[in-house]
Amino acid sequence: MSFFIRNKKQINTKSRKRKITEKPVIKAKKPSKADLEELTSDEDDDDEGIGFETQDFQDSSDVEEDLTEQERKVQLAKKYLEEIELVEKEKLNDNKDNHVLKKLETVVLEQDGKLRINIADRLENASVICSKFSGKPHRSSITCIAVTSDSKHVYSACKDGIIIKWLLETRSKVCSSPFIKTDRKSYPCILAVAVSPDNEVVASGDAQCNVKLWSSSLEMRHIFSGHKAAVTGLAFSFECDTLFSSSNDRSIKVWNIEDCAYVETLFGHQSAITSLDILSKNRVISSGGTDKSIRVWKIQEESQLVFNGHSRGIDMVKRVNDQQFVSCGEDGTLSLWSILKKVPTHTIPVAHGYDNSSSEPNWITCVACLSNSDLVASGSYDGSVKLWKITPKRTFEFLQNIPLPGVINSLVFTSDCKHLVAGIGIEHKFGRWKTIKGVKNTVAIIDIALRPQ
Numbered sequence: 001m002s003f004f005i006r007n008k009k010q011i012n013t014k015s016r017k018r019k020i021t022e023k024p025v026i027k028a029k030k031p032s033k034a035d036l037e038e039l040t041s042d043e044d045d046d047d048e049g050i051g052f053e054t055q056d057f058q059d060s061s062d063v064e065e066d067l068t069e070q071e072r073k074v075q076l077a078k079k080y081l082e083e084i085e086l087v088e089k090e091k092l093n094d095n096k097d098n099h100v101l102k103k104l105e106t107v108v109l110e111q112d113g114k115l116r117i118n119i120a121d122r123l124e125n126a127s128v129i130c131s132k133f134s135g136k137p138h139r140s141s142i143t144c145i146a147v148t149s150d151s152k153h154v155y156s157a158c159k160d161g162i163i164i165k166w167l168l169e170t171r172s173k174v175c176s177s178p179f180i181k182t183d184r185k186s187y188p189c190i191l192a193v194a195v196s197p198d199n200e201v202v203a204s205g206d207a208q209c210n211v212k213l214w215s216s217s218l219e220m221r222h223i224f225s226g227h228k229a230a231v232t233g234l235a236f237s238f239e240c241d242t243l244f245s246s247s248n249d250r251s252i253k254v255w256n257i258e259d260c261a262y263v264e265t266l267f268g269h270q271s272a273i274t275s276l277d278i279l280s281k282n283r284v285i286s287s288g289g290t291d292k293s294i295r296v297w298k299i300q301e302e303s304q305l306v307f308n309g310h311s312r313g314i315d316m317v318k319r320v321n322d323q324q325f326v327s328c329g330e331d332g333t334l335s336l337w338s339i340l341k342k343v344p345t346h347t348i349p350v351a352h353g354y355d356n357s358s359s360e361p362n363w364i365t366c367v368a369c370l371s372n373s374d375l376v377a378s379g380s381y382d383g384s385v386k387l388w389k390i391t392p393k394r395t396f397e398f399l400q401n402i403p404l405p406g407v408i409n410s411l412v413f414t415s416d417c418k419h420l421v422a423g424i425g426i427e428h429k430f431g432r433w434k435t436i437k438g439v440k441n442t443v444a445i446i447d448i449a450l451r452p453q
Helices: 002-023 033-050 054-066 069-112
Strands: 127-129 141-149 153-158 165-169 172-176 190-195 202-205 209-214 220-226 233-234 242-247 251-256 263-267 275-280 285-286 293-296 303-308 315-318 323-328 334-338 347-348 364-368 375-379 384-391 396-403 407-413 420-427 442-447
Touching: 033 303, 127 315, 141 420, 141 442, 153 190, 202 242, 209 233, 220 233, 233 347, 242 275, 242 364, 285 315, 293 315, 315 364
Parallel strands: 141 190, 141 407, 190 233, 233 275, 275 315, 364 407
Antiparallel strands: 127 442, 141 153, 153 165, 165 172, 190 202, 202 209, 209 220, 233 242, 242 251, 251 263, 275 285, 285 293, 293 303, 315 323, 323 334, 334 347, 364 375, 375 384, 384 396, 407 420, 420 442
C-alpha cells in the first residue's frame, strides 16, 4: 500500500506545477496533399490580381529577340527625340511665362511712373525718307502731327484745314477730312491734333475756336465750342475719357468724351498758351508762350506749379516721364526740367546755332520725346533735326544731326521706336515771320535703326 500511495503523491505535484508554469505544447500536423494543392491555387490567383503574367514576359523577350540591331537603334533614336521634344516644350512654356512676366512688370512700372528705357546708346545712323504719298499732299504748311499708339497710322493737319490719315508702312493715303469752308470762303487753320490711346477718336483744334471730334475714318462726331480764341493744344487722358484743350484765350478746358460735355476751365497763364501735354494720370503740363512760364496742373488738388527759366516765349513742352519734361522756345534754348525743381536741371543755350541773317539764335519750333526713355529730338528752321540723350545725371548729350530742310513744325516718335515723323512747312505754324523758299510741305519719315541689346 505504501508503494502505491507514494506514487500518487508524486504524480499530483508534477501536474500542479505544469498547470502553473508551463503551457501545453501542441504538435503541428504535416500538411496533406489536398492542402498543398489549395495553397498553389491561391498563389496563382494572387498573381493574376496583381497583373504579372509569365506570358507577358515571354512575349516581350520574344519581341526583343526578333528586333535587329538597326531596329533597336531606331527605337532608341525615337525615344531620344521624344525626350528632346519634352524638354523644348518645357523651355517654350518657361519663355512664354517670362515674356508675360516682363510685360506685367513694364505695365506696373509705367503705371507707377518708374519705367525707364535706355535707347539712346543703341541708336545708329538714321536715314531720312521724304516719301511721295500716293494721294494729294497738303497744299500749305503742316502744323501738327499725331501717331496712333500701334504705330500704324499717322494723322497730319495743315493751315488749309484738312486732316489726312496715312498708312505708315506703305506711305500711302488712307482718307481725309471733308472740305468745310467758312463765311470768309477759306478753310479754318488747324493748329492741334491728337489721337486717343485706343485709336478710336481723333481730336482737332482750329483757329475758329472749335474742338472737333472725328472717328478713325475722319467722320465728324461732335464739336465742342467754348474757347474764345484759337485752339493751340490737345491731349487725351490715359483713360480715353477726358480731353484737355489749350487756347490763345489763356485757358485750358476739360471735356468729357463719353458724354460729349464740358467739365471745367483752368486759369493761370498770363498770355496765349502754345502747347499742352499729359504729365501723369492727374497732372497736365502747359507752356505759356510770352509769359515765359510752364505750369503743371494738379487736377484733383485744384492747384498748379509754376516753372520759370526761358528768356523769351516758349513754343512747346513735352513729357519725358512722370518726373521730367523738356521745353524749347524762341530764345533757342533746350531745357530739361524736373517737377522737384523750379529751375531747369540742364539747359543748352544755343541748341541749333545762330541765324546768319540776324545773328540771333535759331528758333527751336518743336521738340519730341520718346515716352519713358532717354531719347529727345528737336527741330528748327536751320535745316536739321537734332537727336539728344538724357544722361543719368539729368543733362543733355548730343547724339546726331539729321539734315532736313524747312520749318519743322511738329515731331513725333512712334511707340515702337522705329520712326520719327516730322511735319515740314515753308513757314511757322503760328505766323509768317520767316518763309523758306524751295521747300515742299510734306511729312518726313526718319527711320531709326537700333543695335540689338
